[in-house]
Amino acid sequence: MYTMIYCAIAFTVFISLCLGAPLKSSDVCGYNACNLGESNKLNVHIVPHTHDDVGWLKTVDQYYYGARNDIQHAAVQYILDSVIQSLLENSDRRFIYVEIAFFWRWWMQQTEELQNTVRQLVNEGRLEFISGGWSMNDEGVTHYNSIIDQHSLGAEFLRNQFGECGRPKLGWQIDPFGHSRQVASLFAHMGFDGLFFGRVDPQDYAERYRTKTMEMIWKGSANLGEESWLFTGVIPRTYTPPDSFCFDMLCQDEPIKDDPQLHDYNVPERVQAFIKAAHDQATGFATNHIMMTMGSDFQYENANEWYKNLDKLIKYVNAQQANGSDVNIFYSTPTCYVYALNKLNRTWTTKTDDFFPISWNEHGLWTGYYTSRPALKRYERYSNNILQVTRQLNAFSNITLRHGIFPLSEAMGIAQHHDAISGTEKQHVANDYAQRLAQGIDSAIYVINEAYKKFLSKENQSLPVPTQFLCQFSNISECLPIEGQDSFTLTIWNPTIQPIEHIVRVPVTQKYSIRNPTGAIIPADLFPISESIKNIPGRTSTAQYELLFRTPLPALGFNTYYFEARTDVTMEKKSTTRVIHNEACTLQNQYLRVEFDTQGNLNKITNLDKNFSVSFSAQGFYWYAAFQGNNSRPEFQSSGAYLFRPFTPNPLPVSSSRNITCTYMDQVQIALIVYNNWVSQEMRIYDEARTIEIEWIVGPVPVEDNIGKEIIMRYDTDIQSNGIFYTDANGREVLERKRDYRPTWNYTVHENVSGNYYPVVSRIWIKDNQKQMTVLTDRSEGGSSIHDGSIELMIHRRLVYDDSLGAGEPMNETAYGKGLVIQGRHILVIEPPESSALYHRPAAQRLFMNPLNTYALPKLPYTNYSNSYRQTWSALAELLPYNIHLLTFDQWSSKVFLIRIEHYFELNEDETYSKPVQIDLQILFNTLGKIKDLIELTLGGNLPLNEMNRLVWKTNDNQSSYWKSTNSNLLQSIIVTLNPMEIKTFQVTLQ
Structure with a gap:
């Protein structure tokens, strides 16, 4: 029922961009609606706003409807009701809104008459959408693919309902806990003219305020030049009003009492206090324009209270100009503020x-939040994988079920x-987020099945296509529907544009022969599932073994494998399986050698191909004792969901001893290292692989001693890193980090672990x-190099303990009555610096865009x-460049598609693959039809690039910043050139 309702709503609202011209609008929105102030005055741009968290202390639903006000008083539906009415009462008033997840829901509940009234407010610039994402995304732990998607989801809704006047011109990241250069670059390519945020380090803030550099040009990419530059400003007070000027029903500040007959008439005092607040704020800014945010979390439920006082404030403050005041105050928006600054023509x-x-x-x-809730962080990444594959299957099968994908898109946006x-x-609330993703996946499975009905069916065959299903607990070696089956099929879709060699692992309760798409029986290793996996709370599978095989997969296509139960010796691997317990052992394939001692210590990894070794003084698991305090003063600050503060800078090993078991098979060699009853890892090298896979299990973390524990995995090597290490930004470009250092301000160290x-x-x-040693992660994690070589x-x-930043509860996740167990994966790449990107770039892409397995029970020999059924298919008949990735392949209508392609190498990263590359887009569409026309769009997909x-x-x-664009919407060629780190977005129409 949930899926059906959401699909219906999606179908109603999300009419594809291509199906009609955008709504006509007046020319008084955007910059044309702006008051630019007066050149000889201090111009104060008053920005009424509300910050509506899309879930936090309450769920999205609870926040929207105003439920559970015992947790927090907040009701978004009433905020929007109230604001619209207040805007209609005075044409001078302005308001900005950000979180489309809420606005979309409110919009669907309004009458057509009110919708048209709101459109008029937008056309007149009185209601303005800022940023326009489905939510205000985090910047530290989000993947660029998901950032683009959630902004595109909001942008599409705004364009369809409001036309050009609904298109946001600025990023508004006022609450996230740190800010990414990559996000700035993405926003620039979405066509934004600026970005504002509220949280920076206090040391940084103080220096910027002192030097009047609160606003700057942020060069968002080291690869993309001026096109990635973005005007950026730091908002004082994060995003709240000046002290004593909050007029919301949630505030305690005095209203403006302007009846002179009252004993507590306060206009003169209020006016002078505001003029002082304006001058105080102006001391940190470089121009005669400042912006004052008038609002905060879930404010404006009674908008009349805010606006009635702001109307008075504007009237009486401006009246003081006759007495020599230089303060000019007026309703404005961040867009108008940026435009006013731009018109100053300064540097x-x-x-x-x-x-x-x-x-x-x-x-x-x-x-701390870099790692908090690691299971949810992984589930989000897994859900994105399913979302992208489902879009591809929907598009290439041409079943036009895009509305069936909306529930997962929306859950991902949230x-x-x-x-x-x-x-x-x-x-x-975390449980609610996970449930939304699960329900979205359920809806996607329906689309997947409809697509495979077309892909798998052979002509002139009337047999129904077996129902496909996901085994979502494969990470703990569990797939209950196939247990004990005499036969089943596994269909694997490769979402990349490269044919790949793929490692497949299937949990089984018996031996099977496996046939590939040509019918040939392929070799597989049968190896026991570790006790660490089998003991994970909640695992109900009886599978004792996994079948592992390596197979090629076609680009943008699928292979089906048929599993048939066998009782003969076909699957016996005793002759080629060797097991060593608690002895020194070595894993080795054609390219790598990994050496362990008798205690399970990793001693050395040798790159046989390049003839060098990395020695390890330690590799394993440690824990920091979390600082526990009452948070009353900085020195008593606890570690919590947001913050990481270790009690001491030296972590302790999780165990003083360990056991090692090395297993050798034809296609994989495994070192299983067990530390204790709650920590273990398996280190694997596969035949012909150039990377090392480390799969770890941690939990339940013991806290019976009432000490919180922050668990780390550490790799200590002989690499001479000299205090320098490198981390990625949102899965794309990489930044150099230097221990105990900040590039743009003098950093005073107070916490030498968490501060790095x-x-x-x-x-x-x-x-x-x-x-070079590179570690790839399967989800977002906090990381550092606290010591050289580590x-x-x-x-x-x-x-x-809680850190008193809002959550109000400790970060103490449990499941099945025990502490939460986390299973995860690292990929280790040991290469010379000049060739490392050739291996870690594609491996990282594969970790977030992995082939998708679906199973079926056909009950047929x-x-x-x-x-009866097709067993292999590919959308591509020829190879495409190795350094190109298909980021988005989405069908808008039967003949119109949205695609994004990217060059995923950086400048100077690789001698061959860091060069510009061309791609013929027709190759992507050969199974669908001939390209009729091609329009390049902004990254958000809501504007032709040449109109930006x-x-x-x-x-x-x-x-000077500038933007190079094509001269025409219609490109003259379908052969596209991409430079390093460039993403291009196209609307493709087929004949």
């Missing part, structure tokens, strides 16, 4: 690094919220002149099955 300072990490106080670093994937929400932690969304590495990644947290006219800014180093 601005620049920034090339990012705003990570930031602190709350001297001992409270916002670095999950990007800065109190969702960040892990900083209450537990019941950075978000690791996909990779972290250290290197010297000869060797990489550490925080993989789990279980705390017993193989001969009948092969005669971004504001031009000048920097104090005599540079």
Whole structure:
């Protein structure tokens, strides 16, 4: 029922961009609606706003309807009701709105008459959408694919309902806990003219305020030049009003009492207090324009209370100009504020690094959330994988069921919220996020099945296509529907544009022969599932073994494998399986050798192909004792969902001893290292692989001693890293980090561990002149290099105190009555620096865009099955460039598609693959039809690129921002050139 309702709503609202011209609008919205102030005055741009968290202390539903006000008084539906009515009462009033997840829901409940009234407010610039994402996404732990998607989801709704006047022109990231250079670059490519946020490190803030550099040009990419530049401003007071000027029903400040007959008439005092607040704020800014945010969390439920007082404030403050005051105050928006600054035609300072990490106080670093709720972080990444595959299947099968994908798209948009994937929400809200993703996946499975009905069916065959299903607990070696079956099929879709060699692991309760799409029986290793996996709470499978085989997969296509139970010796591997317990052992394939001692210590990894080794003094699991305090002062700051503060800088090993078992098979060699009853890891090298896979299990983390524990995995090597390490930004570009250092301000160290932690969304590495060690992650984790030659990644947290930043409960996740168990994966790449990207870039892409397995129970002998169903298919008949990735392949209508392609190497990263590359887009559509026309769009997909006219800014180093675009909507060629790190977005129409 849930899925059916949401699909119906999606179908109603999300009419594809291509199906009609955007709504006509007046020419008084956007910059045309702006009051630019007066040149000889201090112009105060009053910005009424509300910050509506898409879940945090309450669920999305509870926040919208105003339920559970015992937790927090908040009701978004009444905020929007009230604001619209107040705007209609006075044409001078302005309001901005950000979170489309809420606005979309409210919009669907309004009458057509009120919708048209709201459209008029938007057309007149009185109601303005800022940022326009489904949520205000986090910037530290989000993946760029999901950031783009959630902004595109909101942008599509706004364009369809409001036309050009609904298109946001600015990013508004006022609440996230640190800010990414990559996000700035993405926003620039969405066509934004500026970005504002409220949280920076206090040391950074103080320096910027002192030097009047609160606003700057942020150079968002080291690869993409001026096109990635974005005007960026830091908002004072995060996003709240000046002291004593909050007029919301949630506030306690005095209203403006303007009847002179009253004994407590306060207009003169209020006016002078405001003029002082304006001058005080102006001391930190470089121009005669300042912006004052008038609003905060879930404010304006009674908008009349706000606006009635603001109307008076504007009237009486401006009246003082007759008495010599230079303060000019008026209703405005962030868009108009940026436009006013741009019109000053001045130069601005620049920034090339990012705003990570930031602190709350001297001992409270916002670095705990990099790892908080690791299960949810992984589930979000897994859900994105399913979302992208489902879009591809829908598009290539041409079943036009895009509305069936909307529930998962919407759940993913909500999950990007800065109190969702960040892990900083209450537990019941985290459960709600996970449930939404699960329901979205259920809806996607329907689309997947409809697509495979077309793909698998052979002509002139009337047999129904077997129902496909996901085994979502494969990560703990569980797939209940196939247990004990005499036969089943596994269909694997490869979502990349490259044919790949793929490792498949299937949990089984008996021996099977496996037939590939040609009918040939393929070799497989049968190996026992570890006790660590089998003992995970909640696992109900009786499978004792996994079948492992390596197989090629076609690009943008699928293979089906037929499993048939066998009782003969076909699957026996005794002759080729060797097991060693608690002895020194070596894993080795054609390219790598991994050496362990008798205690299970990793001693050395040798790259046989490049003839060098990395020696390890330690590799394993440690824990920091979480600081426990009452949070009354900085020195008593606790570790919590947001903050990471270790009690001491030296972590303890999880165990003083360990057991090692090495298993050798034809296609894989495994070292299983058990530390204790709650920590273990399996280190694997596969035949012909150039990377090492490390699969770890941590939990339940013991807290019976009432000590919170922050669990890390550490790799200590002989690499001479000299205090330098590298982390990725949102899965894309990589930034250099230097221990105890900030590039743009003098950093005073108060916490020498957490102050050096950075978000690791996909990779972290250290290197010297000869060797580089890169660790790839399967989800976002906090990471650092606290000592030379060392990489550490925080993989789990279980705390017993709260950090008093809002959640109101410890980060103490449980499941099945025990502490939460986390299973995860790292990929280790040992290469010379000059060739490392050739291996870690594609491996990182595969970790977030993995082939998708679906199973079926056809109840047919193989001969009948092969005669009835297609077993392999590919959308591509020829190879495409190795350094190109298909980011988005979405069908808008039967003949119109949205695609994004990207060059995923950086400049100078690889001698061959860091060069510009061409791609013929027709190759992607050969199975669908001939391309009729091609329109290049902005990254958000809501504007033809040649119609984007971004504001031009000048920097104090005599540079100027600009945007190069094509001269025509219709491209003359379907052969596209991409430069390193470039993403291009197209609307493709077929004949």
